[in-house]
Structure formats: structure tokens, C-alpha cells
Amino acid sequence: MPELPEVETVRRGLVPAMEGATITAAEVRRPDLRWPLPERMAERLTGQRVTRLGRRSKYLLADLASGETLIVHLGMSGRILISGAMPGAFHHSHAARDKHDHVVLEMSSGARITFNDARRFGAMDLWPTEAIETHWLLSSLGPEPLGNAFNEDYLAARLKGRMTPVKSALLDQRVVAGLGNIYVCEALFRAQVSPRRKAGNIAEKRLRALVPVIRDVLTDAIAAGGSSLRDYRQTSGELGYFQHTFRVYGREGAPCPTPGCPGTIARIVQSGRSTFFCPKCQR
Incomplete structure (x- = not known):
């Protein structure tokens, strides 16, 4: 299971591709991962600008201009990969779709963000940003070990x-x-x-x-x-x-x-x- 350093590494890699960019198209290729995916997930993501890409514990948090936050948990086998042209960053051509590519986001930055999860132990949800700490995955978490509250x-x-x-x-x-x-x-x-x-x-x-x-x-x-x-x-x-x-x-x-x-x-x-x-x- 990826721990805090792995998730933080993924977050930092995604920031140039996602933060400030708009999701021009979202493809949700199955109805569930570990749990059911949110209703109308592709529709709710398409056209939304990612205002901030954060992390809470082992969860990635993409704040959207709509006032919702996309919560992503990698689970045991989940991977998020970037492909496509991104000025000033690494370049990878788009690979052929894999059967385990479950969610694909096309970004206005020119990047494609692919969530691949062979065993489907990962999770995604959409939740109001202003109430993010009330989400059932986050509500009981202690302080961040790299934050001031952990002393x-x-x-x-x-x-x-x-x-x-x-x-x-x-x-x-x-x-x-x-x-x-x-x-x-x-x-x-x-x-x-x-x-x-x-x-x-x-x-x-x-x-x-x-x-x-x-x-x-x-x-x-x-x-x-x-x-x-x-x-x-x-x-x-x-x-x-x-x-x-x-x-x-x-x-x-x-x-x-x-x-x-x-x-x-x-x-x-x-x-x-x-x-x-x-x-x-x-x-």
C-alpha cells in the first residue's frame, strides 16, 4: 500500500499537469473501483478547472472550480500516469489504452492523466470542498506528520x-x-x-x-x-x-x-x- 511519501511524490508529479489546468474531457470506463464511483462522474469533471492539488494522509485531493473536490486513493495497485506534451516537463506519447485504465482525464495543459488499477483496490469520490474534512475517509484522521500540529x-x-x-x-x-x-x-x-x-x-x-x-x-x-x-x-x-x-x-x-x-x-x-x-x- 503506498504510504505518505509515495502519494506525495505522485502529487508533486501531477501538479505541473493538473494544477490551474482544465479537464477538457473525462472518460470513466467502469462504474466502480473498490466502491462505486460517484454518479455522473465524467459529466461533473468535464470542463472543471483544477484550482489546487493537495494531499491528506494517503489521499490525493484535486479541488475543482465547481466547489467539489476529487478524492483519489491509489489502493494497493493503483497508478496515475502522465502522457502527452507538457512544456518544461517530461514527455511521453499516449500509450494504447490498457484494460485496467479505468479513468482518463484530458487536460488543457496537453497532458493525459490515466488512473490504472489492475486489482481495483483504489477509490475515487467527489465531495464538497468546503466540507472535505467531513468525508468518511478523512473525518477521523490525525494530524499530518510533516505539519505543525504533529509535535x-x-x-x-x-x-x-x-x-x-x-x-x-x-x-x-x-x-x-x-x-x-x-x-x-x-x-x-x-x-x-x-x-x-x-x-x-x-x-x-x-x-x-x-x-x-x-x-x-x-x-x-x-x-x-x-x-x-x-x-x-x-x-x-x-x-x-x-x-x-x-x-x-x-x-x-x-x-x-x-x-x-x-x-x-x-x-x-x-x-x-x-x-x-x-x-x-x-x-
Whole structure:
């Protein structure tokens, strides 16, 4: 599942093609993805100018001049690709339509935006922009980890007294939005905090230190274009490269990369997900 860095990478790739441009034609090639698509979706999109392209957690948000916002979730296998001529950017000719190209947007910028999703675990919806935070996918989300609302005081207060493992607590989208399995593993390693430790039993000083570490991990991942595991691609079709700098994720049995640590990266399962960590230096 693409996490915050992957979705932010896609957003940044789409901005030159979509932001300020008009959707001259919209083609919706099936009635549903993971859930039914909005009624009259093609009609409601055609002719609309994209006033802003944003992101909330793992969701892309395209604000339209009509006062609606197009919400896009990539799911497990969704990809958004840009083709066509775009001044000052990469150029890709329009490929032949694929059977998994479910939504296609022709933009006044000269770009074609294609949403391709082989397994159809992605989602799209249209919702009033002024009430976007009330949408059922967004209403319970916690603060953005790269925003000002996610700070040391907030995290310490939010995790105080919680008896769930700290990794599970950080994966709770109500606590902080957008974090997923990969980047929580990497952040806990950098902070030398065991993923098995109860969130409420971590010393406040160490808990506070997690905030800048989480931000650094996400910033590094965005700069690398995200992590290409299985289906994820950037809008240009290129792979992300952060997976080449993983310190623990997917490295079970490898020596701990911490200088002087004799530990070996271990793998356990927490809440049905693989957790990678060093039992020696993560306490």
C-alpha cells in the first residue's frame, strides 16, 4: 500500500499537469473501483478547472472550480500516469489504452492523466470542498506528520497511558495520518525504540525525540521518490529509490547497520504485518 511519501511524490508529479489546468474531457470506463464511483462522474469533471492539488494522509485531493473536490486513493495497485506534451516537463506519447485504465482525464495543459488499477483496490469520490474534512475517509484522521500540529507535546499526550505496542500506535491513522508499515519500522530504528515496547511505557524524552526522526524519514523518502515495492511507480513511470536505503525493513538476518552494534535484524509479526528491527540496539 503506498504510504505518505509515495502519494506525495505522485502529487508533486501531477501538479505541473493538473494544477490551474482544465479537464477538457473525462472518460470513466467502469462504474466502480473498490466502491462505486460517484454518479455522473465524467459529466461533473468535464470542463472543471483544477484550482489546487493537495494531499491528506494517503489521499490525493484535486479541488475543482465547481466547489467539489476529487478524492483519489491509489489502493494497493493503483497508478496515475502522465502522457502527452507538457512544456518544461517530461514527455511521453499516449500509450494504447490498457484494460485496467479505468479513468482518463484530458487536460488543457496537453497532458493525459490515466488512473490504472489492475486489482481495483483504489477509490475515487467527489465531495464538497468546503466540507472535505467531513468525508468518511478523512473525518477521523490525525494530524499530518510533516505539519505543525504533529509535535512533541501532541505525541506525548496522545500516547500517554496506551498499552498497545508503539509501532501499532503509530500506525493508527487517528493518531497520525499517512504513516505506514515501512516508515514506522525505519523511524523506530533510527530512534532506537523497540517496536514491541508499550507506547505508554516509553520515557517522554525518548517519545518526544520520535517526532523529528519521523519527519526526517519521510522527508528522505520523498526526496528519493518513495519506495517501489511491487506496483508503485511515479507519475513518470519511474521507480522510487528509497528502498535502497532501508536500514531494517526487509533486511531480516542482515547485520545491524548501527556502527558497533553486534545485532542482527529480526522480523516479527504485529497486527498481521511484518516488523523489522534490531533487538540489540532498539530498546
